[in-house]
Amino acid sequence: MLSLPPRPGAAPRVFGPAPHGQASQISPIMVQEELWERMRALPFVYMAPTLVSVSHARSLFLPEGIGTGPAEAFQGGREFAHIHPHHDGSLHVTLPKDIEAEVIDAGWGVHHPVQDVTLIYGPRNSAELEIAWRIVQESYWYALGAK
Template identity: 55%
Template sequence: MFEIPDRPGPAPRTRGPIPHGQLNQVAPTTLQEELWQRMRSLAGVYVAPTHVPYPEARAIHLAPEFGTGPADAFIKNSREFAHLHPQQDGSLHMTLPSTVKKIVTEAGWGVPHPIQNTQLVYGPRDRDEIEVVWRVLLQSYDYARGRVPE
């Protein structure tokens, strides 16, 4: 079963629904870039423009031969399953199974998008937090690949 620790401190302020993002407690640029490099290095992932009205976001998509997940494992009937917002924001949107969305929300790591099937995940503020955010992102990747969480 997927588990994560509670996120320390108060939740960041957010805006939205369009664009939906984080307004404070922004992840340091070095951590954003490390997370982006990890995201784009996953097997079967390719970088392409996002399908949401936030053109500065950097999106990852999954090649069809790697991604056999359900339709809601992808954003807007595309191959995109996650994107990282620009540096002034640093949060991410990703698709997640409903059980994982609930865990992420209850542990204080993000909130569901108010009108789309994605979860806003707050950007990591430190080295410990990047590991939690990465574990959540891997849940999105597995979902897009058609792997059911235990």
């Protein structure tokens, strides 16, 4: 369990299902970039064009042979997370069902209407960045098979 605090304020507007993203309360670009820097520094990950999102999304993959996560831990191929372009700032991650339920119940994201992934709202400040980072780490550990 993450023991997430409730996300302050109303939920942002989302659109979708294809593409699926965030239309209001957009994360400041510098906060998005800090989250991306942390994401791409995770051990063993590599960046490649997304297999499931809009063309300018930045995606993380695990190489074949690294990790033992279930098929559900990946969005397409070995992709487990991606962050949307700056005009959106949200991200999609795969999560175990209990973690996803906690994220949604605390108001930090929503389940994708078609795919088996979670939309995490873009962090609006440094405190929310820490929450988003914890959620991304859960997705990473799930893909590795550590969850």
